Amino acid sequence: MNDALTKQVFHFVKSLYDYGIHEIVISPGSRSTPIAIACELHPEMTTYIHPDERSAAFYALGLMKATNRPVAILCTSGTAASNYVPAVSECFISNMPLVVITSDRPHELRNVGAPQAINQVGMYRNFVQYERDFPIADDASETLQFIDAVMMQASTFLSGPMKGPVHFNIPFREPLMPDAALQGMLTVEPKVQVSYQKAFDVNTVKGIISRQNGVIIAGDCQQEDLTQMLIFSTIHNVPIIADPLSQIRHLKHPNVVTTGDSLFKVLKSITPGYIIRVGNAVVSKAINQWIKASDAPQILVQPRVQPYTFPKVPDLFIEITANDFFRQVAEEKPVNNQAWIKFWQTINDVVINHIMQHAQTVRDEGSATYQIFKQLQQDDVVFLGNSMPIRDCDTFFTHFEGQPYCNRGANGIDGVVSTALGMARHKKVTLIIGDISFYHDMNGLIMDKLSSNEHKHQINIVVMNNNGGGIFSYLPQYEDKAHFERLFGTPLDLDFEQTATLYDFKYKKFNVFDEITLPKASGHIIEITSDREENLKAHQQLLNDLKVKLNAEL
Template sequence: MKNEALTRQVYQLIKRLYDYGVREVVISPGSRSTPLAMASEMHPELKTYIHPDERSAAFFALGLIKATERPVAIICTSGTAASNFTPAVTEAFISQLPLVVLTGDRPHELRNVGAPQAIDQVRMYSNFVKFDIDFPLADLNDAPHDLIEATMLQASHYFRGAGRGPVHFNVPFREPLIPDLTAVDLLVPEPVTVFEEERTVDLSALAPLFEKGNGVMVVGDCQHQRLDDILQVAEQFRLPVLADVLSQLRGLEHPNLIRTADTLFKSQQTIQPDYIIRVGKPVVSKQLNQWLTKQTCPQILVQEKSEADTFPVVPQYHFNMQPDTYFKSMLKLKLDVKNDLVSEFQHLDRRLAEVIETHIDAVRDEGTAVAKLLQQIPDDEVIFFGNSMPIRDGDTFMKHGRAFCNRGANGIDGVVSTALGMAAHQTVNLFIGDISLYHDMNGLIMHKLERSNIRVIVLNNDGGGIFSYLPQRQEEALFERLYGTPLGLDFKHVAALYDLEYHLADENMELPEGTHVLYEVRTDRTANYEAHQLLNRKAKAAINE
């Protein structure tokens, strides 16, 4: 028996998701979510992926969002299946990614009575979603239809713009769960028109500061921000542009681009500009953030986000808009700018680039391995860094290319899955530590199922390498058990399990051909730490000279 009310409800919901911009759906199989899964599968224009692990599935969806800049839906059944979405929902919230969470649920009479696979799913992600709703059970009245129309209009506000972020639809179903699979006419798309607000800004009040002052631009995480005119602004206002590894600027060529800021500020904290323009989310570099905290000059934050990221210090001005809108307004100011800092930064950047290049040739450790491999990656391929040490080595050594990372909550959850989500649309090179790879090893199933174009470069120092750089390393009696955590994993077996071609790095550090590869680089944590300290000493000596 087909449930007519359920069919109308679920088909309208899935149709409207498509109408408002969703093009991909990641489904984790389960019984109570059957109507949502079948309606998605029956939609003629939706691309569906089947992923059996909810935690990894949700991060895979984040990768799809990063690759396409479109909202992506995820579907799971009731119970702890929904709980496993939580880490990715958290990351989506902080990173402003439009993840549409659809959780199937038990009907109201089976809640809180001890029925199987029933937990309280109402507002279960309330700290980490922009919008949520617990839908009523389907019936044949017009009220559910009107509610879906209102809900989609409201929720779609969070699919784009300054308020972008995850939304949660909890959808209870009463058996029978199978919709009418012949009613595909209910899925015919009906495009909706959303008018974006056009904004400009008058910057004349800041003109005296720009004209007379020595300014610096710090560009942080701009994975999802537009920077169309940034180099023209750098030229016209003689601004050194300190480009974070996630700035999306490392692949561009301009004399004002500074790629060595992290190394520079490990040794030099005395530079004092007259104003600072911060673009995007905070930078990776701890040393650069420390320098920003010390400055007493006006700081301007340009970031399309209603709840501004004020870290590491609250700015005097926040322009809540896409950077390219701000830059266009800045270019309208016809000023005679004399900024003396740009030549100083250019000189230091050239000198430190020479030091880093010499260090790469002379030293063999995890950092220089990352550097040598980065040099071999074509410009049209994506670089995806795991958190902890890979993103930091990327910040030090990456000279070209486009880099991405789950830098919202800065966790190691779901790194493999997010990279594989991006790999559904483009070739990805994933740099990841052994602990982080182990943590999301389930995610590799999507390579086996989808044959995505990915190179997994695992930096295996047999443990948590980043802890060697923290004060905890001085507590030798406790350090290895609590923080070093050696796992003794042989990743050759992992490659075989998930249909990846395995390669073990040798001294030549040559990236293998092909895009279905697991490439293991074995390093030593103590040697890595000592090599990083050596580079810092070399940099400090060069600056002092």
């Protein structure tokens, strides 16, 4: 046994737990043995074993989304670490505190042609807030002090305005086995976690919010509490145009506009007195185009040091949580906005009713999604794949229960299954995903197969199978008929019943013309087949009919 190695890794793993990292997803490998065993020996650390590093990192992202706490991932040396890149980049853009631990060859085996060795130092430099290369374990007291210093520095990025991924690259020499007899070093002593709160000078925004006819745009706020924003809206009669990922559509607040995407595809000339943008950018292209074109003064409210200004650089950026901001401005004297809020409530109701009628008479992926939304309960998570599922959610999630989530940092199709499974470890999840995206992360399903019966994930997976990349039918590429199907349509012709059998899921199949029912129990893959051409026509029909309806009402 190597006492110096044992002291280092046990001290490191203890520090992880002390700073709030209570879950770790481990991908098996030799060089990562010391840390893997230390995590397994820790009396309170929850470990998950995932053989696919790419899916493992997204699984950790799902755990974070469900708990709002940092989660660690661990892999061996070499290309194993390269597979973390998609999830690390998603977490960086989404401000998720993923703790990336890559074990490495010792320094003397780097860049000399040794097996399973690549340059891992700084390999995520574009996508992490903090990174350190650790020293080889020895008996020097300075080594443990180094760990203390690094963990204190890294903890700055586990919460607050600079929250995001951190990377620890840790080299080990053989022998790799720690001494389990010393596990008493792992005694739990949690550190005090400081919550992020901030005040600002309200006078800087008085000149803007004292105007009439303001609008709040609630974007992607998957990890934020927006209670004070709702209170401000009620007092000041300010409408809130809510993205599906704002987590407030299901609240049925009278000032929350749930049909913004549909509205701004038709009504492009609405002129507000000011715009307050909260969180990251909305899903809707139509709303983003409206924000970009507006001459109204704009305030951007985000709890991050570096603002995400898309789709337009605001007049004022305030680094603060939404709750802290609206708590402080709610006391300002309200202006007369009764007619303004009534206008928004009226057109929102018109669009909701029209979408309800459309979903009952037209059969496509959108109406199938609508049927699924009707069956969700208040605390259910509906996880959306990128491309069409999140866009259909934006259109059809108008007055339902449930909480929509999605990986909208980098908007990729990587790891969607695994992220949803990670959330399903802690919450009841319905995943709605396209056939291409589902295929891209089918490996992730192994986590449920490997789980014991008492730890099966609370998940049902709805695969919208239009046999190809449905989103491209809505883009200019669709007009190039000679190349479209081969380059963009990309039909896979996969039998997803075989996937269900391989990973021990139950299987049900529907067509969009069927009455679609979600099983009460978890553990199902539900395939819904549709036609890409018919989906496109149905979406176009919805928009054309809505234009007629709104023009008649207004």
